[in-house]
Amino acid sequence: MLETMKGAIFDLDGVIVDxxxxxxxxWRSLAQRLGFEFTEEDNERLKGVSRMESLQILLEVGGVEADEAERLEMADAKNKEYVDxxxxxxxxxxxPGARAYLLLLRSxxxxxxxxxxxxxxxxxLNRLGITELFDAIIDGTKVSKAKPDPEVFLAASAALGLEPSECVVFEDAAAGVQxxxxxxxKVVGIGSADILAEADRVIGGLYELV
Structure with a gap:
């Protein structure tokens, strides 16, 4: 699988950087401002989910109702704090191992x-100094459907000029594996074999492949 792949497609959070x-x-800061606690366990539900869908889950956890304008304002406030x-x-x-593995693949x-x-x-990627190690960057500004929809990976393989079957996806979330x-x-899961059981192979981190 890894020996024959022509393309490698990486998720970002939990794969390249945490x-x-x-x-x-x-998100916890936003929840506190809304008057409830948002736990790390609650946060597990947000893995691989888009910003607005994450907000929807958070509001459900807190039992908070909000109209579209309020939701957009909340999402923007959360993002500003995150960007900070x-x-x-x-x-x-x-x-560990991410930069070395990217360099290995390119070689x-x-x-x-x-x-x-x-x-x-x-x-x-710019902050990490590794933008130049990617031939294509498909992110939330270029696709509209959240994982487990395959749109982001279909777009990534197309951007590489390859068929999806020629690519291996590296993911840390169950929705991403799906x-x-x-x-x-083919999919390499990064993390727990229990959570990522559907992946073709599960590893602890990219350091295992270097």
């Missing part, structure tokens, strides 16, 4: 793409 902690802090956190990201925060002629729901993906499978790609 910005999930900053998402959580920003990630504006201080440094290259040292790249997850072998494998095309590399990002497939992330994040609308801040390019900003994060999206990769639906796209027609």
């Amino acid at each position: 910005t999930a902690k900053y998402h959580y802090l920003a 956190y990630i504006s201080r990201l440094e290259p040292s925060e790249i997850l 072998k002629g494998v095309k590399v793409a990002l497939g992330s729901a994040s609308k801040n993906a390019e900003f994060i 999206a990769g499978i639906s796209a027609g790609s």
